[in-house]
Amino acid sequence: MTSYYAPNGGHPPQTELMTGRAVFTEAYAVIPKGVMRDIVTSNLPHWEKTRAWIIARPLSGFAESFSQYIMEVQPGGGSDRPEPDSGAEGVLFVVEGTLTVTLDGTAHVLEEGGYAFLPPQSRWTAHNEGSAPVRFHWVRKAYEHVDGIDVPEAFFTNEKNITPNPMPGTEGRWATSRFVDPDDVRYDMHVNIVTFEPGGLIPFEETHIMEHGLYVLEGKAVYRLNKDWVEVEAGDFMWLRAFCPQACYAGGPGRFRYLLYKDVNRHPALTPIWKAGK
Template sequence: MVSYAFPPGGLPDQSINPEGTAIFTDCYAVLPAVTQRDIVTSFLPGWHKTRAWILARPLSGFAETFAQYALELAPGGGSDTPEPDAKAQAILFVARGQADLVINGAKHSLSAGSYAYIPPGDRWTLWNTGDTPFQAHWVRKSYEPAVGVVVPAAFVTSDAEVAPTPMPDCDGVWATTRFADPADLAHDCHVNIVTFQPGGRIPFAETHVMEHGLYVLQGTAEYLLNKDWVSVGPGDFMWLRAFCPQACIATGSEPFRYLLYKDVNRHVRL
């Protein structure tokens, strides 16, 4: 059975050494799962019986193009007015639980592995319909219009429905699940799932203009961030500034998978 990591909540006991592995630098940050506890959650206007771990937000010296939440709805929780910013688009990826997502009157039943894209201006609601917490990753980004480009339509799919695309020259050990067509210029960001089989790697230090948010869904790896190799595992979140060198080597005996945000398909603002 496929599993997807989510913040553990709770609170470590008093015997735990508080020195941890969290890192915050000028070009990258690492928020380990162990830091994602109850006391760092936020409650959100317009949401009922809901809490959120806000893992990234536009901030000087940190994320510039997006915000990323880990969103937990208690049974019966949800919102009829989830998004306060009319320019914001939403990407939802479900870790566990059941919920009804309604977009412009069309209802979609969500469960673990479900993926939804909601463009700016669309009317949507989200309510937990199960008897356990509903947990989902929510990426928010202000949509950047472009001349001659139509805003993309909403869609709902799932990890199980989209076949991963193997990367070139890697014997299938590195693949990307692309939920939106990378050639579709309507999308100004992608939120994909990247999968490495044990021992698979990014065989060079990627250095590029795209900003990244990475949430580890499964497995472990050694991840290169700028000049530092960092051990990461389920529930760890990484932010990478544009042009921060990155690579990874999957470790352990199971696939290493992460949810990847990147900004794409637009001219650089001057």
């Protein structure tokens, strides 16, 4: 059985204390689930009966490669023109309800755990044809074309069809559900699910070029972000810039799982000297 946390909005009562866990630093940000209220949602052009929590967007000097939304679509809602940028690729991951995505005239029904990769120039639509709201993550990135390398095709699947890949030497305590082959350089981003069993950990401080968005689907943990240890739980989102040191310890009692974005398989863009100035 899978269990994914999805925000429902609302507002806390006036009697509640303001104390929270939100933080934004030069190296990372934490957006806790308690922040995702009605007042911070966005309406989007050409989407009906829909609102979005936009939890990541490109910011100069921070995480620059992607945006990430949590979409909430009411019954009968959706869009015939969802993606405004023809150069953008996207990943959809359903955390609650059922979403019907139609690509080139073929309908695909995504239930909880449903996953879609949509390459740039895709002709797709998204609608809630059910009787309950659907909530799903939408990760967007400008696809980086490479001469001689084809753009990957669209595909649809579900997490339950993916066998988690244990990290070597961890006895299965740390595993990754990979939706694409990590050696396939057609892809310039990965959106995977990482699972830690209680007591599982990243036993070193990862420090690397990849930007990250981490949405906690289930459980709780203590996460090392730059110089700080931060407690996180289901519904929280972490946003890490490149080279931010990171590690974690899953304290239990259940599994700790998160949806992970990272940019991969491309050279870092170099600013020409003549543009940088002197």
